[in-house]
Structure formats: C-alpha cells, structure tokens
Amino acid sequence: MLTVLRTTWPLLLGVMLFMVGNGMQGTLLGIRGGLEGFSTYQMSMVMSGYFLGFLFGSQMTPIMIRRVGHVRVFAALGSMISAVLILYAAMPHWLVWAALRVVIGFSFSGVYITAESWLNASSTNETRGQALSAYMIVQMIGIIAAQLLMNTADPEGYLLFVIPSVLVSVAFTPILLSVAPAPPFAQVKRLSLRKLFEVSPLGVVGMFLMGGTFSALFGMASVWGMRAGLSVPEISVFVGAIYVGGLVAQYPIGWASDRMDRRKIICVISAVGTVAMLLAVIFSPGFAVLSVLAAVAGGVANPLYSLLIAYTNDYLDQNDMAAASGGLLFINGVGAMMGPPITGWLMVRIGSGGYFLFLVIMFGGIAGYALYRMLRHPNRIGQYPGAYAVISPAASALAVDKALKAAEGANEDDARA
Template sequence: MSSVMRSSWPLLLGILLLMVGNGMQGTLLGIRGGIEGIPTSQMSVVMAAYFGGFLLGSLVAPRMIQSVGHVRVFAALGSLISAVLVLYAVAPDWIFWSVMRFLIGFSFCGVYITAESWLNASATNKTRGQALAAYMIVQMLGIIIAQLLLNTGDPAGFLLFIIPSVLVSLSFTPILLSAQPAPAFETIKRMSFGRLYRASPLGCIGIFLMGGVFSAMFGMSSVWGSAKGLSVRDISIFVAAIYAGGLLLQFPIGWLSDRMDRRKLVLALSVIGTLVVVATVALQPGIMWLTVAGALIGGVANPVYGLLLAYTNDYLDQSDMAAASAGLLFINGLGSMAGPLITGWLMGLIGPDGFWVYMGVLMAALSVYAGWRMTRRAALPTADQGNYAVITPSATVLAVEAALDDAQSPDDAERPAAQG
C-alpha cells in the first residue's frame, strides 16, 4: 500500500478534495432548503437532479474524453463544479438549484471517470487492487470530512458554499501537475438488459433497489434532518455516521462474502437494514441512537451494493464484465433518480418518517426477492466465486470494472460463466 500511496498521492489528494466539496454541497443544500422554507417535494426534485445529471454524464463524458482528451475534460468540468457551488447561494430557488444540481451531477461523473482512468493506468497489475481500495477509502473519508466542515459557518450565509468551491478548485493542482500522462481511453459497450437479467436477476433487481436506498441516504438525509428539526451539528453527525459505517463494514463483510453463498449475506444484511428502520420509526430515538442507526444503514447499504456486483460477476465470462458493469450502473442510476422523488413524496404524505419508510420498504423488498431467488438457483460453490471488491455506489463504470476484474483469482481468467 505504501508504494501505491507514493505513486498515486497527487491523484488521491485531488479526489479527497473533490469528495469534500461534493459531500458538503449535498448536505448543505438540504439544510439551506429548510432555512429558505422550500417544501420537501421541491427539494426532492433538487436532489434527484444530481443523479439525473450523473446518469447522463456516464453516457456522454466518455465521448467527450475521446474527442478532446482527459486534461481538457477534467479542467472544464471541474471549473463548472467550482462555479456552481458558489452560484447555489446566489439564488436559493428550487428550480435554479435543480438545474445547478443536474450540471454538478453531470460534471462530477465526468471528473470521476477521468480520475479513475488515470488511476487505473498508473497502477500495475500487482498494485491495481490496492490503488482502487485506496481510492474508495479516500472517497468515503472525503464525505466524512465534509460533514465536519459544515460546522465551521452559518448555512444561511455564503461561507459554506465558498469553502467547497475553493477545495474543488485546489483539487485540480495535484492532479493536473502529476507526472502521470493521460492514458488512452476506450468507451465500454453495454450488454443488453435482457441478457444481463438472465445472467443475474438478483443482481439487476437488487442494484435497482439499492440505487434507491443510496440516493435517499446521499440526497435526502439533510432534507430529513431539517424537517425533523435537527441542528446543523446533529445533521452532520448523522450523515457522517452513514459513511463511516459503510467504510468500516465493507472489509469484514467482504471477507465473509468470499466464504459463503453471497445471497445469504445479501438476505441477512437487508433484513438487518429493515429491522433498523422499523426500530427507528417505532422508537423515535435521540441523536445518539440516530447516529447508530445511520451507521448501521450505511454499513448495510454500501457492502450490499458491492455484494450484488460481485454476485453478478460470478455468473459472467471475464470478457463480459465491462459491459455488464456498465449495464448494472445504468440500472443503479435509474433507481437513484427515483429515490429522492419517492422519498420526498412519502415525507409529504406521512412526515419525516417517510425517509426511513422508503429505505425500509426497499430493503424488505430486497430481502424477500433474495430469499425467493435462493429457491430458484442452486448456490455457486465458493471455489467458483470471484473475490469481493470494495466498491462505493458513487464509483463509475471504470472503477467498478477494474475492481471486479482485479478481484478475480488467477484461475478465474479461464473460468467459464456459471450456469443455472
């Protein structure tokens, strides 16, 4: 790992600064929306716009990189992000914010794709797994740090919008001045959804459901906190706990997944998530137990996302992994776009608890579907499974495909796709 840090630290430092900026703007908008009196239904559109832009970026950004190159795309989209972060505070209007969120989602997707292709090219076959793991850890740490910075200013003012803008601008320096040349870039073809579903029904349905859970956590946590009357401090603690839980539990759950039927683990984690939601809604706990609940939800949702990708990967030829990853992330994007909209509708219907109810329903649905799928297909022997890869829901197809490819055992390159 030390050799990876020495060779990739400029890129990882730049990504850390980018993630701090992204983590701040998502939470800050939810808090500022409450201060401005913007209804939950309108804030849900604002939050959903980010995922719409991210989805479009996954389709368009690779073509942009092929046309004008990595450096120009990174610099152009990064500059747009920096500008939008300041413009939020200029016009606190939900329609304007929705347009800005769409642009920033599109831009972040392009920036991630560029950075991930640089990282992938800078690593060797021996160090790629460590480099990708470091990248995912840095992403999560950036969002956690962002929540701490929210307590340094007044969300009703301009400072908290200026800080992420400055951090994003500074992130360009270590990345663009890195000695690593821009790599060759090829677009990834997509597998048909029919073929992808036939390979892994659980993977497709599960990724769609978890896209909804992740977007609710990432987009609507601060909106829920504002509606609940929590302070900025409490909201920042809650959101940080979600990502801290996801970071800490990725590795032990990944270790378990390589030693058992992954579906059993998906079932167990989704049941745990459902029970956490039920307990939270029933008990209406204070901030201490809300923090614990947030850590558990994040600790369940992030590893389940990686589990579903790894499970689908187990039923594919290695030559199909890139196309399948692209298809799965598109499905995830569709679920992510719907998440904030449905959450906002439920919160308008039943109050702040709609935030928890939505995630609970999706996790319960996943547990039921995973249990049913276990009756339809025999378990794959653990010897035939690829290794679990640490993957966050914000990773683009390049990082996902590279991580899954690196996670295969040496014999897996010749392994035929599992049948059944």
C-alpha cells in the same frame, strides 16, 4: 501501499478534495433549503437532479474524452463544479437549484471517470488493487471530512458555499501539474438489460433498488434532518455516521462473501437494514439511537452494492465483467432518480418518518427478492464464487471492472499460497 501513494498521491489528494466539495454541497443544500423555506417535495426534486445528471454524465463523458482528451474534460468539468457551488448561494430558488444539481451531477460523473482512467493507467497489475483501495478510502475520508466542515460557519451565509468551491478549484493543482501523462481511454460497453436479467435477476433487481436506497439515504438525509428539527451539528453527525458505518462494514462482509452463498448474505444484511429502519419508523428514537441506526443503514447499503456486482459477475466470463458492470451501474442510476421524489412524497404524507419508511421498503424488497431466488434456485451459487471488491457508488464501470479483476488476482494468489 507506500509505492502506490508515492506514485498516485497527486491524483488521490485531488479526488479527496473533490469529495469534500461534493459531500459538503449535498448536506448543505438540504439545510439551506429548509432555511429558505423550500418544501420537502421541492427539495426532493432538487436532490434527484444530481442523480439524473450523474447518469447522463456517465454516458456522455467517454464521448467527450475521445473528442478533446482527458485534461480538457477534467479541467472544464471541474471548473463547472466550482462555479455551480457559488451559484447555489447567489440564486436560492428550488428550480434553479434543481437545474444546477443536474449540471453538478453530470460534472462529478465526468471527473470520476477521468480520474479513474488516470489511476488505472498509472498502476501496474501488481499495484492496481492497492491503488483502487486507496482511491475508495480517500473518497470516504473526503465525504466524512465534509461533514466536519459543515460546522465551521453559518449555513445561512455564503462561506459554506465558498469553502467547497475553493477546495474543488485547488483539487486541480496536484492532478494537472503531476508528471503522469494522460492515459488512453477505453470505453466500457454494456450488456443488454435482457441479457443481464437472464444472467442474474437478483443482480438487476437488487441494483435498481439499491439506486433508490442510496439516493434517498444520502441525498435526503439533511432534508430529513431539517424536517425533524435537528441542529446543523446533529445533521452532520447523522450523515457522517452513514458513511462511517459503510466504511467499517465493507471488509468483514466482503470477507464473508468470498466464503459462502452471497445470496444468503444479501438476504441477511438486507433484513438487518429493514429491521433497523423499521425501528426508526415505529419508535421514533432519540438522536443517539438514530445515529447508530444511520451507521447500520450505511453498513448495510455500501456492502450490498459491492455484493450485488460481485454476485452478478459470479456467472459471467471475465471478458464480460466490464460490460455487465456498465449495465448494472446504468440500472442503479435509473433507480437513483426515483429515490428522492418518492421519499419526499412519503415525508409530506406521513411526516419525517417517511424517510425511514422508504428505506424499509427498499431494504425489504432486496431481502424478499433474494429469499425468493434462493427458494426457486437453491443450488444456483457456484462452489467457488468470484472475488468481492470494495466498490464506491461513485465509481465508474472502468473502476468497477479493474477492482474486480484485481480482487480476482488477489484470490488466485492466496489460493496458490
């Protein structure tokens, strides 16, 4: 790991600063939107814009990289992110914010794809798994640190918009001044949706529902917090708890998934998420309990994402994994666009509890469909399932493919040992 950090620290530092900026803007907009008097549904449309842009960026960035190269794409999109973060404060109108969220989602998608290409090129076969693990860890550290920075200034002012803009601008420095050359870019093709569904119905349905889950859970958390009357420190703790729960739960669930039927784990942890969110709907608990339930939701959602990708790849040849990952991430992105609007509509109709009700429906849908698939095909799972890899929802198909292959290699090494 020390070798990995020594060779990739400029990239990892830059990515962490980008994630601080991204984590701050997501939480800050929900808070500032409430202060500006934007309605819940208007803010849901603002939050949905990010996922529309992210999906569009995942399709366009490979074309841009092939035309003008990694460095220009990285610098241009990073500059766009920095500018948008300032424009939020200068142009406080929900329609403008929605448009800016599309732009910043597009830009962050491109930045992630470019950074992951660099990381992959700078790693050897022996260090790629460690490098990708470090990449996922610094992403989570950046987002959690962003919630702490939310308490450094008044959200009604400009400073909280300036801080992430400056951090994003500074993030260029270690990456663009590093000696690592720009890597060649290999585009990842997708399997057709019909082929993906034939290979793994649970993978396709689960990833679509997970898209809605992630976009609602993370994108609407601060909007819910403002509607529920939480203070800024309480909102930052609530959002931070989601990410901490996801970070802590990934590894034990991943360990278990390599040793038993993944459908059972998907069903069980989805049911846990369903029950936890149902408790929030029925009992309207206090803030301390809500924070614990938020950690449970994050601890279910993040591993579920990795589990569904690993489960789908259990039934594919290794040469098809990258194409399948690209298709699954596209399906996830389509699902993500519907999460905030539906959550916003539920919050308007039934109050702040609509936030948790939507998560009940999403987690419950995954649990129910996984149970249905087990009952219909009780012996579908192979005796030796493929490897589980810790994967971030922000990861591109390239990173997913490399993470899975690195995990497969580690499993083979363990088996030989």
